Amino acid sequence: MPEPAVLAPAVAAPVVVGSDLVVKRGGHVVLDGLTFTIGGGQVTGLLGPSGCGKTTLLRTLVGVQVITAGSVTLLGLPAGHPVLRARVGYATQEQAVYTDLTLRENLRYFGTVLGLRGAALTGAVAKTIAALDLTGLDKRLVGTFSGGQLARAGLAVALLGEPRVLMLDEPTVGLDPVLRRDLWGLFHRIAADGAAVLVSSHVMDEAARCDHLLFMRDGRFLAQASPAEMLRQTGATDLEDAFLRLARAPVAPGDGQTAGDGPMAGDGPMAGGPVAGGTA
Amino acid sequence: MTLAITARSGEAAGRRGTPLFTPALTAATARRVLAQLRHDPRTVVMMLAVPSVLMILLRYVLDRPLALDRLAPEYIGVFPFVIMFIVTAITTQRERARGTLERLMAMPLGRLDLLAGYALAFGFVACVQVTVVLVISLTWLGVTLPGSAVPLAVVAVLDAVLGMALGLFASAFARTEFQAVQFMPAFVLPQALLCGLVVARADMTPVLRWLSDVLPLSYAVDAMQRISASPSWTAAITADVLVILAFTAAALVGGALTLRRRTR
Numbered sequence: 001m002p003e004p005a006v007l008a009p010a011v012a013a014p015v016v017v018g019s020d021l022v023v024k025r026g027g028h029v030v031l032d033g034l035t036f037t038i039g040g041g042q043v044t045g046l047l048g049p050s051g052c053g054k055t056t057l058l059r060t061l062v063g064v065q066v067i068t069a070g071s072v073t074l075l076g077l078p079a080g081h082p083v084l085r086a087r088v089g090y091a092t093q094e095q096a097v098y099t100d101l102t103l104r105e106n107l108r109y110f111g112t113v114l115g116l117r118g119a120a121l122t123g124a125v126a127k128t129i130a131a132l133d134l135t136g137l138d139k140r141l142v143g144t145f146s147g148g149q150l151a152r153a154g155l156a157v158a159l160l161g162e163p164r165v166l167m168l169d170e171p172t173v174g175l176d177p178v179l180r181r182d183l184w185g186l187f188h189r190i191a192a193d194g195a196a197v198l199v200s201s202h203v204m205d206e207a208a209r210c211d212h213l214l215f216m217r218d219g220r221f222l223a224q225a226s227p228a229e230m231l232r233q234t235g236a237t238d239l240e241d242a243f244l245r246l247a248r249a250p251v252a253p254g255d256g257q258t259a260g261d262g263p264m265a266g267d268g269p270m271a272g273g274p275v276a277g278g279t280a
Numbered sequence: 281m282t283l284a285i286t287a288r289s290g291e292a293a294g295r296r297g298t299p300l301f302t303p304a305l306t307a308a309t310a311r312r313v314l315a316q317l318r319h320d321p322r323t324v325v326m327m328l329a330v331p332s333v334l335m336i337l338l339r340y341v342l343d344r345p346l347a348l349d350r351l352a353p354e355y356i357g358v359f360p361f362v363i364m365f366i367v368t369a370i371t372t373q374r375e376r377a378r379g380t381l382e383r384l385m386a387m388p389l390g391r392l393d394l395l396a397g398y399a400l401a402f403g404f405v406a407c408v409q410v411t412v413v414l415v416i417s418l419t420w421l422g423v424t425l426p427g428s429a430v431p432l433a434v435v436a437v438l439d440a441v442l443g444m445a446l447g448l449f450a451s452a453f454a455r456t457e458f459q460a461v462q463f464m465p466a467f468v469l470p471q472a473l474l475c476g477l478v479v480a481r482a483d484m485t486p487v488l489r490w491l492s493d494v495l496p497l498s499y500a501v502d503a504m505q506r507i508s509a510s511p512s513w514t515a516a517i518t519a520d521v522l523v524i525l526a527f528t529a530a531a532l533v534g535g536a537l538t539l540r541r542r543t544r
Contacts, residue, residue, distance in 0.1 A: 025544065062386050063386065063541070063542065064382055064385065064386050064541065064542055064543060065542060065543060066542045066543065066544045080541065080542060082297045082298045082388065085298060085386060085387050085388040086387070086388050088386070090383070090386055092379050092382070092383070094378065094379045095379070096378060096379030096380050096382065096383040097380065098312070098316060098378075098380060099378075100316045100319050100320055101312070101315055101316055101319065102319075105312070105315050109308060109309075109311075109312040110383075110387070112304070112305065112308040113305060113308065113384065113387045113388065113389045114387060114388065115388060117304075141319060157383070
C-alpha cells in the first residue's frame with residue numbers, strides 16, 4: 001500500500017474526532033485522555049488486550065456511555081446526538097437481537113426503527129441478508145442459529161441503516177477462518193463506499209487486515225498508524241511484536257496519546273524515529 | 281450501499297432530538313412484541329389459561345354460590361393484574377439483559393414508543409385473557425352479576441394494563457431476571473393483602489388503611505366490588521377508574537424516565 005493513500009484519509013476526512021477523552025466508571029479511569037481521529041473510507045482496527053477499554057471507547061462513540069471529560073464528535077456532531085442515531089451502526093459482543101423472533105422479523109423491526117419503510121425496508125433487509133450470507137435462514141428463529149450465524153445476525157442489524165460510521169466490537173471472535181476472511185472483505189467493501197469502519201479485536205493477527213490501527217493498553221493509546229508504518233517505526237517483524245515493543249516503551253505522561261501519523265512513545269526503541277508528533 | 285435515509289431520521293427530527301413517541305414506531309414495537317409471543321405458544325396458553333384455572337379453583341374451594349358471586353369479580357380484577365405484572369417485568373428485564381434495549385436506545389426509537397408498544401401488545405393480550413375468564417365464570421361457574429358484564433370486563437382489562445405498567449416500571453429496578461421474579465411477592469403480595477381482598481379496607485387499622493389508600497390495587501378491587509354490588513355504573517366506579525388510569529399513566533411515565541440512553 002502506498003503510504004500517502006494510507007495516511008491521507010485519516011487526516012483529510014476525519015469522521016470521528018476524539019480530544020482528551022476521559023471516561024470514569026465507578027470511580028475507576030477506563031479511558032485516560034484519548035486524542036485520535038478515525039477516517040472515512042477505511043477500516044480502523046482498535047487493538048488491545050481484554051479489559052483495556054475497547055468496549056467502553058466504542059460505547060462512548062455510540063453515545064451510550066457518559067463522558068467524564070474531553071470530547072468526541074462523529075460527522076461533526078457530539079457522540080450521542082439524536083441525528084447520529086440513524087447514522088451510526090453498532091454491533092456489541094452479545095448479539096443484541098431477539099432470539100424469539102425470526103431473522104427477518106428482527107431485521108424488519110430494527111429497520112423500521114431506523115426509519116426505513118415499504119420497499120426501502122424490504123430492499124435493505126434482503127441486501128443485508130445477502131451481504132452476510134444468511135440467505136435461506138430468514139424465516140428461522142434466531143434462537144436456533146449457530147454461534148457464527150448469530151454473530152452475523154447481530155452484524156446484520158448494525159449494517160441495516162447503511163451507517164456512515166460502523167462500530168463493531170470483536171465481530172469475528174470465535175468464527176471459522178473462512179467466514180472471518182469473508183467478513184473482513186465485507187468490512188472493506190463498506191469502507192470503500194465511504195463509511196468509517198472501526199473494528200475492535202484482541203487478536204493481533206487481525207491487525208494486518210486494517211488500513212489504520214489504534215493500539216490500546218490500560219485505557220491509553222500506545223500508537224496510531226497504518227500497519228506498514230507501525231512496523232517501520234518499531235522495527236518489528238510483525239504487528240504483535242510491534243505491540244509488545246510499544247507496550248514495553250515507557251510512555252511519558254501526556255505523550256503517546258496524540259493523533260498523528262505514526263506511533264509515538266516518548267523514549268525507548270522508537271526514540272529518534274522519523275515521526276515526532278508530540279502533543280502540540 | 282446508498283439507501284436513502286428517510287425524513288424521520290433526518291435533520292428536522294434530529295434538531296429537537298428523537299421524538300418521545302411516533303405512532304409508526306409504537307405500532308412496530310407492539311407488532312414485534314406480539315410476534316415474540318406468537319413464537320412462544322406455551323407462554324400464550326399460560327397467560328390465557330391461568331386466570332381461568334384459578335377462577336375454577338376458587339369456585340370449588342368456596343363451593344358456595346353467594347360467596348362466589350361476591351368474590352369472583354374481585355378476583356377477575358386481581359388475577360390478570362398479577363399475571364401481567366410478572367410477564368411484563370420479566371420481558372423488559374430480558375430486553376435489558378440481552379442488550380436489545382441498549383441497541384434500541386442508540387437508535388431513533390422514542391422511549392414512549394417502547395413502553396406504549398408494550399402497553400398496546402399486552403393490553404391486547406389482557407383483553408383476550410379477561411374475555412376468556414369472564415365467559416368461563418359467567419357460564420360454566422354460574423357467577424351472576426346484578427347488571428351487565430361490560431363494566432366488569434372494562435375494569436378488568438384496565439386492571440391488567442395497570443399490572444403491566446407497574447411491571448414495566450418495576451423491571452427498571454431489577455438487575456437480573458431472578459430479581460424480577462422476586463418483585464412478584466415484593467410488589468404484588470403486599471398490595472393483595474391490603475387491597476380489601478382478604479380483610480375489608482374499612483376494618484383495617486388507620487395505618488394500614490392509609491397504606492391501602494395509596495396502593496393502586498385497592499382501587500382496582502374497590503371498583504370490582506362496586507360493580508358486583510350495583511346494577512348500574514356509578515360515580516364512585518368512575519372515580520376508581522380514574523385513579524387506576526392515573527396510576528397506569530404515572531407508571532408508564534416513570535418507566536420512560538428509567539430508560540436511559542446513556543449510562544455512567
